[in-house]
Amino acid sequence: xxxxxxxxxxxxxxxxxxWNSHTVAALPGGGTLLAIDRVFxxxxxxxxxxxxxxxAGRAVADPARVFAVTDHIVDTRPGRTDKTLMPGxxxxxxxxxxxxxxxxxxxxxVNDPDQGIVHVISPELGxxxxxxTLVAPDSxxxxxxxxxxxxxxIGSSEAExxxxxxxxxxxxxxxxxxxxxxxxxxxxxxxDMIMTLIARHGAAGGKGHAVEFxxxxxxALDMEGRMTLCNxxxxxxxxxxxxxxxxxxxxxxEGRRYAPSGEDWDRATQNWRQLVSxxxxxxxxxxxxxxxxxxxxxxxxxxxxxxxxxxxxxPDNASERPLKYMALKPRQKLAGTPIDAAFIGSCTNSRLxxxxxxxxxxxxxxxxxxxxxxxxxxxxxxxxxxEAEGIDxxxxxxxxxWRESGCSMCFYAxxxxxxxxxxxxxxxxxNFESRQGPGVKTHIxxxxxxxxxxxxxxxxxxxxxxxx
Amino acid sequence: xxxxxxxxxSLPMPLIRDxxxxxxxxxxxxxxxxxxxxxxxxxxxxWRYTAIGGRDPDSGFVLNDPHYADSQIILGGANFGCGSxxxxxxxxxxxxxxxxxIAPSFAPIFAGNCVRNGILPAVIDADAITGIxxxxxxxxxxxxxxxxxxxxxxxxxxxxxxxxxxxxxxxLDAIDLSLKMADHIATxxxxxxxxxxxxxxxxKQ
Numbered sequence: 001x002x003x004x005x006x007x008x009x010x011x012x013x014x015x016x017x018x019w020n021s022h023t024v025a026a027l028p029g030g031g032t033l034l035a036i037d038r039v040f041x042x043x044x045x046x047x048x049x050x051x052x053x054x055x056a057g058r059a060v061a062d063p064a065r066v067f068a069v070t071d072h073i074v075d076t077r078p079g080r081t082d083k084t085l086m087p088g089x090x091x092x093x094x095x096x097x098x099x100x101x102x103x104x105x106x107x108x109x110v111n112d113p114d115q116g117i118v119h120v121i122s123p124e125l126g127x128x129x130x131x132x133t134l135v136a137p138d139s140x141x142x143x144x145x146x147x148x149x150x151x152x153x154i155g156s157s158e159a160e161x162x163x164x165x166x167x168x169x170x171x172x173x174x175x176x177x178x179x180x181x182x183x184x185x186x187x188x189x190x191x192d193m194i195m196t197l198i199a200r201h202g203a204a205g206g207k208g209h210a211v212e213f214x215x216x217x218x219x220a221l222d223m224e225g226r227m228t229l230c231n232x233x234x235x236x237x238x239x240x241x242x243x244x245x246x247x248x249x250x251x252x253x254e255g256r257r258y259a260p261s262g263e264d265w266d267r268a269t270q271n272w273r274q275l276v277s278x279x280x281x282x283x284x285x286x287x288x289x290x291x292x293x294x295x296x297x298x299x300x301x302x303x304x305x306x307x308x309x310x311x312x313x314x315p316d317n318a319s320e321r322p323l324k325y326m327a328l329k330p331r332q333k334l335a336g337t338p339i340d341a342a343f344i345g346s347c348t349n350s351r352l353x354x355x356x357x358x359x360x361x362x363x364x365x366x367x368x369x370x371x372x373x374x375x376x377x378x379x380x381x382x383x384x385x386x387e388a389e390g391i392d393x394x395x396x397x398x399x400x401x402w403r404e405s406g407c408s409m410c411f412y413a414x415x416x417x418x419x420x421x422x423x424x425x426x427x428x429x430x431n432f433e434s435r436q437g438p439g440v441k442t443h444i445x446x447x448x449x450x451x452x453x454x455x456x457x458x459x460x461x462x463x464x465x466x467x468x
Numbered sequence: 469x470x471x472x473x474x475x476x477x478s479l480p481m482p483l484i485r486d487x488x489x490x491x492x493x494x495x496x497x498x499x500x501x502x503x504x505x506x507x508x509x510x511x512x513x514x515w516r517y518t519a520i521g522g523r524d525p526d527s528g529f530v531l532n533d534p535h536y537a538d539s540q541i542i543l544g545g546a547n548f549g550c551g552s553x554x555x556x557x558x559x560x561x562x563x564x565x566x567x568x569x570i571a572p573s574f575a576p577i578f579a580g581n582c583v584r585n586g587i588l589p590a591v592i593d594a595d596a597i598t599g600i601x602x603x604x605x606x607x608x609x610x611x612x613x614x615x616x617x618x619x620x621x622x623x624x625x626x627x628x629x630x631x632x633x634x635x636x637x638x639x640l641d642a643i644d645l646s647l648k649m650a651d652h653i654a655t656x657x658x659x660x661x662x663x664x665x666x667x668x669x670x671x672k673q
Contacts, residue, residue, distance in 0.1 A: 025656075062668075414498075
């Protein structure tokens with residue numbers, strides 16, 4: 001009996017499988033030289049990484065596996081050009097274009113039909129695949145872990161390293177499983193799941209870990225919902241977040257431009273079927289959350305961990321600095337707080353399913369007259385599809401601006417912003433001080449909650465809309 | 469390639485706030501050129517100046533306190549460097565003259581960026597950091613011994629992984645190190661290409 005056991009493979013986590021299959025060498029000192037399958041750059045930092053590499057006399061080792069896009073500071077107003085409202089912004093675009101050309105990498109440029117936010121277009125084009133490693137100088141690269149891949153954000157120096165060597169030098173993080181058991185209630189979304197996790201376990205709760213999201217409520221999500229869930233793993237201080245691939249993952253990817261086809265597809269899908277954590281695999285840390293008890297969430301402070309259920313109040317013991325910045329008081333109810341603006345967009349919540357759900361709630365209604373509202377589709381493809389379905393008309397008729405795709409007002413780059421000090425409800429991922437403009441007070445929430453609040457002119461529970 | 473880091477003695481500047489994010493360290497609007505320099509002036513711009521985009525110092529912010537004018541060490545709060553992956557945050561700290569940040573925890577991308585630019589991210593517990601700030605005297609960081617010494621009686625050790633330590637001590641360039649293994653990488657990729665051809669998007673072999 002004992003002898004037989006020796007031949008049974010150890011139960012392994014999905015994270016171990018991803019890590020082991022990319023281990024090129026063990027490094028002296030305990031680190032790993034890990035193979036990097038894809039690198040994605042954007043115009044905010046792409047030129048500096050590519051130029052720095054070239055200045056050091058180094059080449060991009062495999063340009064076919066490096067991509068770039070203009071998303072971060074590109075203008076999102078209609079009729080855009082290389083010009084942006086950000087001072088000097090045009091240089092970032094033109095220099096990235098020149099550097100991408102010199103390096104021989106693929107660029108999805110300002111008016112390319114495939115342009116969009118990096119974490120929206122990479123899945124759309126099948127650049128991210130299950131079992132692959134993908135890095136980008138953008139902390140929300142973890143979004144793409146939704147495909148059963150190891151995808152994470154890096155700095156410029158590491159981007160240069162990945163491009164020059166096809167590898168990164170890393171220390172293996174610990175493994176964590178966050179299991180969402182049960183089913184989400186009506187009107188509750190993946191955004192509320194990840195905000196609940198961060199509110200309960202802290203913005204540093206995932207430090208030192210790679211996080212697998214699992215459980216019934218995660219399996220029930222479509223691919224776009226899974227991307228929203230993984231998107232904010234970085235707000236949990238995790239290296240990355242990911243979900244085991246399944247039939248939904250394969251159905252999403254089949255036929256996409258950079259996904260394998262024919263015999264390669266068959267071989268690939270055989271390989272991908274093994275990408276699950278084995279039963280009894282041991283994780284360093286496990287967290288369990290009852291999904292059925294999650295309600296729509298709203299942030300009150302200046303870190304995503306400063307979040308409560310929509311019917312809740314600012315905590316009694318809230319610290320002074322975020323309260324002062326947000327002009328709120330302990331025990332103040334969040335619902336009913338007047339807002340000045342509403343934003344739907346960003347790599348968290350700008351996909352077609354987000355816009356469909358938002359427009360279903362908006363249809364035939366008009367937002368409060370004092371609210372400035374903007375919708376920015378996540379990609380040019382999302383925008384075209386939404387327009388084909390008449391979603392743009394619903395947004396416009398309700399009083400929203402309808403924009404070209406990009407990161408837009410997820411962050412303030414020195415150009416366009418919401419009015420100084422204004423209170424904004426937003427589907428973005430960060431509520432940091434001045435993140436969306438000087439003194440702007442950002443409350444992050446799901447698209448449903450943003451719509452309900454834009455209609456009411458105050459922070460509002462989306463479930464009331466759905467009941468009606 | 470960064471300046472080697474061995475020991476550092478300096479009066480540490482307390483900035484003990486949790487979740488100091490990279491937007492605060494260098495606001496996006498202060499990243500005005502595509503290069504890695506010209507960022508020091510924008511360091512902590514949102515807190516350092518009285519108005520967004522302005523340059524009038526806010527005397528209430530610790531960076532403007534002449535007492536800490538020569539400080540090369542920051543005492544920080546939990547989850548220091550969270551938010552955007554922008555390496556400009558670290559370039560700005562380095563250009564301004566900081567060589568170490570001591571905090572109870574760091575965001576992972578920020579900590580990696582620090583090491584690659586010769587800045588030590590040292591983790592010790594929050595109570596020790598508050599204690600050091602109260603004493604308000606110079607401290608000595610000895611990277612080889614992995615210690616932070618306040619005086620003869622008080623010292624703390626901090627963890628750091630071997631490679632980060634070696635890179636900081638010797639000012640090593642990680643790309644050079646890895647390129648020495650180029651043959652090994654090529655061999656690994658050839659084997660991997662046979663297993664996972666769909667990963668290699670270039671010309672089929």
